[in-house]
Amino acid sequence: MTEQLTPDDVLRLRMRALGLTADSWAAVPAGQAGPAEQAGATEAGSGTNESTGTGTGTDRVCADRGTGAERITAVARRMLAVQGQDWRSSRWALGVRAPGSRVDDVLEAFAQRRIVRSWPMRGTVHVVPAEDIGWMQAATNHRVLAGAPKRREFLGMSDAALDRLVETSLAAIDATPGLDRDALAAAWTDAGIEWQSAWRYHVVWWLCQNGLATFGPIGAGGEPQLVRAEGWIETPRQLDGDAALAELATRYAIGRGPVRDKDFAWWTGLTVREARVGIEAAAEAGALVRAEALDAAGDPVRGVAGALWVDPELLGSVSDRGDLPEWSLLTAFDEHLLGYTERAVQLDPEHFDRIVPGRNGMFLATVVHRGRVVGTWKRARTKHGGLEVTPFPGSRIDAAALAPLNTVAAEFHGVPPGEVTVAQA
Template structure:
C-alpha cells in the first residue's frame, strides 16, 4: 500500500535523496554513487552540482576525483554528457547507447559518417591512445585528419560521441584547462558487468535512491528507455522501493531513503541553495511542478533554447535564478528571484554564494539591488 504524502513531504524527501539535507555526503564519489548520473554538458555547472552536495569541498577536490577515475564523464544517458561512478559506465552504456545511436542515424548519414568512417576513427583511437596515452579533443581530431578522416562541421563531435557510446573512448584527466580523451577499457579496467534485466533493476533502484520520490514517467524521461524496459526495471527493483501517493499519482522512493517518509524529522544544513544550471534537482524529472509552478518554468529556460539557468532554491522550491559575470574587476553574481526575497531568504542566498566562491576559489560579489529585501530603516 502506498504511503500518502503532501507536496511538502515529497520536497523534503527529495532534498534528502539529492544530498541537500540530512547527513552530508563526504566526497565527490559519494555524490555520484547517490545520484548515479550528474548532468555535465556544462562542465563547470557539473563540477558545482557535485560540490554543492559536499559541504566544504573545492573545485580541486572534484577535479581530483575526475583525474583519478573515481568519476567518469561520458554520454551514459539521453546522448548527454554526465558524470557517473567509473564502475557503472559500462552497464549504463549497454542499456542506453543502442537507442541513442539509433536516434543519431539520420544525422550521421547527413554528415557522411558511414560505418567505414566510424571504424576508421576507432582504429585511430586505438592506435593513438593505447598504453595509457591521452589526447585533448583538438589533438584527437588532428590525429583523425592526419589519417584522412574529415572532422569538419559536426563530424568531429559525432565521431567522438559515437566512439564513446560504443565503449571505446571516455573523457579522462585534465591537461591544463582541457580534458583529455582516453580508452575506456584502460581508464576503467574493472567495470561492473550486469545482465540486461539486472542492469534495469540497478538503474531503477539507483534513480529512485538519488531522485525519489519520482514517477515511472520521470524515470523514463531521465533514462530515455522504453516504458517496457521501465516496467522490467520496476519489477526487478520492487523489493527495494517504497510507493508514495502524491495526489493520486504513484511515486517511488528507495527503501534506503525511508527516513524521509512523512512524520520524520527534517534534517537540513541550509534552507537556501544556489544550484547550478542543469542541476539534477530540476532536470532529473519529466514533471517539475512539484518544485516550480508551471507558469514560472519558462523563466528558467529563457527563449526555450535548452539552456537551463542556475537556480535559487528556498525550502526546496525554486524561487528564482542567478547568473555570474566575469569582468576585469572580478566575478559578479546577479540574482533574479521571482519575487522580492525575504530577509531570511536573502541572507541564505548570500551564504550560498559564499559557498560557491569558496568552492571555485574566486572572490564573488553579489550585485546590489534586484530581488534584495528593502533595508531596515532604524526608528528615530
C-alpha cells in the same frame, strides 16, 4: 498499507535524496567503496541487496567524511549520473553536495579514476562513477544508437569514413596519456583524412557511447581528456538484462526521492515499458516501495499518475519533519529539476520559461528557497566577481541571506566572491 505522500512530503524527501539537506547521505554501491569509504561506513544496515547489487545501510557514507576526492565520489555514486554537458556546472553540482570540498577535489576524483565524463544515456553527457558507465550504456544504448546512421547521413559521413576516423582516433588515444578534442582532430588531419568540422562531435560521441573511450584525466586546459575506457576503468561492474534495469531504477530513486515511472523513463531514455520492468524488478527485490501521491487538497491522485516509487530507507524518514534549507544556490542543469519530468513541487510550472528561456533546453542556475525555485543567478563577469540574482515575479530574495552561500560557491571554484545583487523582478 501504502504510504500516502503530500506534495510537501515529496518535496522534503526529494531534497533529502538529492543531497541538498543537512541530513542527506551519499550512497556507495556495495563492493565499490574504496578503503577510506569502507572505513567511514556506518555499522547499521545489512549490506547488499543480492538482486540489484545496490548497497544499503553499511554502504552509506556521509558526504563530509574522507578526503575531498572520496566525498565527491560518494556524491557521484549516490546520484549515479549528474548532467555534465556544462563542465563548470557539473563540478558545482557535485561540490554543493559535499560540504567543504573544492573544485580540485573533483579533478582529483577524475585523476584517481573514480569518476568519468561520458554519455551513459539519453544522448546526453553526464558525470558518472567510473565503474558504472559500462553497464549503464549496455542497458540504454539500443535507444540512442539506433538513430546514429540517420545522423551520419545528415552529416555526409559514410560508414567507411567513420571506420577510418575511429581507427585513427583509437591509435592516437593509445599513443598519449590523454587526448583533447583539438589533438584528436589534428590526428585525423595528419592521417590524411578529409573531415568536416561537424563530424568531430559525432565521432567523439560514437567513441564514448560505444564504450571505446571516455573522458578521464584532466588535461592542461582543465577539462577531462579522452582515454581508452577499457584501460582507464579498473573495476567495471557487470550487469545486464532485468538486473541492470532494476539497478538503474533503484539507484535513480535513491538519488531523486519519490519518482513516477515516466520520470524514470525520461531520465534514462528508456521506454515506459522498459522502465516499468526495472521498477517492478526492484520492487520485487524490496529495493523500491510504492507510495501514493496526494494532491494539495489531500485527496489521492488517481491512476498511474498517483503511483510514486521510493527507496524504503528514505520513505522511513517521511515522519521526520526536518527543516529544508532556507536558501540554496544550485547550478545550471542541476538534478533538482533535471531529474524529473514532473517537477511541480520544486518549480511552479508558470515559471518554467524563466528557467529555460525559449525552451531551448538550456537550464539556468537557480535560487532555491526551502526547496522551491524562486529565481535564477549568474556569476558577474568582473574581476571582483559577484552574484547577479533575478527573482521571479512575486518572489522576494534576500541578498544578505545569499551572501554566505555565494562565498561557499566562490571558495569552491577559487574565485572572488564579490557582492550579491538582486535585480528587479
